[in-house]
Amino acid sequence: MLHFEDFTPGSSYSLAEKHVTAEEIVEFASEFDPQPMHLSEEAGKASILGGLSASGWHTASMFMRMMYDGWLSNSSSEGSPGIEFMEWKKPVLAGDTLSGRSTVIESRPLRSRPGIGMVKFLHEVENQRGEIVMRGKNPIMMRFRDGQENAA
Amino acid sequence: MRLFELSPPGRKVITGTLVFTAEDIVRYAKKYDPQPFHVDAEAAKNYVFGGLCASGWHTCAGWMKTYIAYWQKEVARLESEGLVAPKLGPSAGFKKLQWLKPVYAGDSVTYSVELVETRPLMSRPGTFINMTVCDGVNQNGDTVMRYEGTVLEFA
Secondary structure, three states: OEOHHHOOOOOEEEEEEEEOOHHHHHHHHHHHOOOHHHOOHHHHHHOOOOOOEOOHHHHHHHHHHHHHHHOHHHEOEOOOOEEEEEEEOOOOEOOOEEEEEEEEEEEEEOOOOOOEEEEEEEEEEEOOOOOEEEEEEEEEEEEOOOOOOOOO | OOHHHHOOOOOEEEEEEEEOOHHHHHHHHHHHOOOHHHHOHHHHOOOOOOOOEOOHHHHHHHHHHHHHHHHHHHHHHHHHOOOOOOEEOOOOEEEEEEEOOOOEOOOEEEEEEEEEEEEEOOOOOOEEEEEEEEEEEOOOOOEEEEEEEEEEEEO
16 A cells, blocks of 8 residues: 555556446536536537536546546545636536646655655646646645654 | 626525435445445445545535536526526536545535636637636534536537
């Protein structure tokens, strides 16, 4: 299992691949973001997104699952306090296949929580054409391997 | 009409309230964020958050859900008054998203949006970008999430 100590700056972890179906785009949008371009191919084509496209929050949610399946489930994650930025750079369309990676930018032990450190990642999600569709930067809390506070 | 005419910068608009049941928290998390503290109340006790709580992305999706419901009502109201509602488009992203407190099972979150500023998009004449501040406050008055959003608007 990956712990705080393993996340050295520059190390990179693959996100699981994800095929995006029209059905799940519509399902997510129906519950959380029922705008026409997320609900039908026709309305999507008529919008500047160019087709039935995932809600940005759906893309973020799919990214979360890709990260979980790719590497987070094999880590000592304690959750995250937030996201510094997230860019939805291109539409995610029905039929797309997404992949990507999380790269460690920096890490530091948390003074306020012994045995836990904060690891900052840059996340990139791309489609089957290699175009970046989403980027984001965020810190994730990780437990130390030995459960002890790092003296440094 | 433009968004800033409907909702001047600095005016906070309450969009709605969402109750986060344990069922909904687990249903969302099993699909998108199955970390133990989002899917298993017992296991959650051994983690920093200390109890079953919603995925941060679920909290964000909840903001969108109340916003769209609010906006659809608002558009209908304006049309019934013979006015043309602002034509809003997609968002290019957000920044400074903070999950300030866990949203635990049973919490209710009241969401809001506030326009901060609007400016023309140089690359797309006739299109404007609106900067917003969005937040969610729980039943105890604690802010649980907050972010700075963007939304396009077509003149």
